[in-house]
Amino acid sequence: MKRKVLIIYTGGTIGMEKDYATGSLVPFDFSNIFKRMPEMNLMECEVSVKSFDYPVDSSDMGPKQWQGIAKIVQENYEAFDGFVILHGTDTMSYTASALSFMLKNLGKPVVLTGSQLPIGDLRTDAKENLLTSLYYASLYENDEAVIQEVTLYFEYKLLRGNRSLKFSAEYFDAYQSPNYSILGQSGVHLNIDKDSLLKPKSTNFEIDLHLDENVLFWRIFPGMNFDFLLEVTSVKVIILQVFGSGTIFNNEKTERVLRELRQRKVEIIVISQCVSGGISFGKYSNSNIFSQVGAINGKDMTAEAAITKSMHLLNNPRYKTNFAELFDEDICGEVTKDFH
Ligand code: ASP
Secondary structure: OOOEEEEEEOOOHHHEEEOOOOOOEEEOOHHHHHHHOHHHHHOOOEEEEEEOOOOOOHHHOOHHHHHHHHHHHHHOOOOOOEEEEEOOOOOHHHHHHHHHHHEEOOOOOEEEEOOOOOOOOOOOOHHHHHHHHHHHHOOEEOOEEOOOOEEEEEOOEEEEHHHOEEOOOOOOOOEEOOOOOOOEEEOOOEEEOHHHOOOOOOOOOEEOOOOOOOEEEEEOOOOOOHHHHHHOOOOOEEEEEEEOOOEOOOOHHHHHHHHHHHHOOOEEEEEEOOOOOOOOOOOOHHHHHHHHHOOEEOOOOOHHHHHHHHHHHOOOOOOOOOHHHHHHOOOOOOOOOOOO
């Protein structure tokens, strides 16, 4: 049976070409992709393309565009067996993370991909990324999708979307998943690690478009003026990116500021500046303040996942429990539940 895959083209380098007048990269009409890449006609799956009306550099992606993608997936969910989202690389991990929370009980593959060089470039990485993503998005066994979660494919690796992060602006091998195993690897064979894949909790696919933007991300650094944090008055969630396994300056000011924020009912989430490993409250005395003020342990989550999870959970009428308890839950494989 020929599987049907929908490509959702949002923008990014993959679909750009050089405007020789200005020398800058600009998006081309992606519906011409079959002419530019005749290899696509050789795929075993049937491919359709839907393009954003105005493709964007991924630095222009945000909640509105994530909601747009979620709606396209929903509208086409019954008609297609899988989805490939073509996206700029700069914020692809944010979109992948956001979608992982928004697409509930996903029973079909969603694969985000992009490229470091435009598809028309002789040395492009776009073709392999796109063709293999289409392969993963159409992978079925016994009439069941092998991948039933939001993933990101780049340079021979299939990663869980909400565990991925862009770490190189230079190399084709641009993404890592430091705290979760690689879901699939493409070499001579296209491999998949079935034990690492997520299984949906139910078969009732639905989308949740709720995203609250009252979230702030703050990286601490030696010598910073911690009082600045109190100046952002409307914020409801602060994600503090602290040192190593969870340490921060051990002084009266830190305690005063954190207590003041908690009094204002601000949720404080603690994640690490290290890309691999995570937070252990209590390991060093310089982390004790977090438990004392009731901060939330972000464990081994990426910044992208912590930010989009906060936007998804904050004031979301879907959930009945409080924010801290919800945040501690593993919703869709974004955190190692028993991490310490
Ligand atoms: N600036 C581009 C984007 O993220 C970079 C890329 O696609 O690789 O849209």
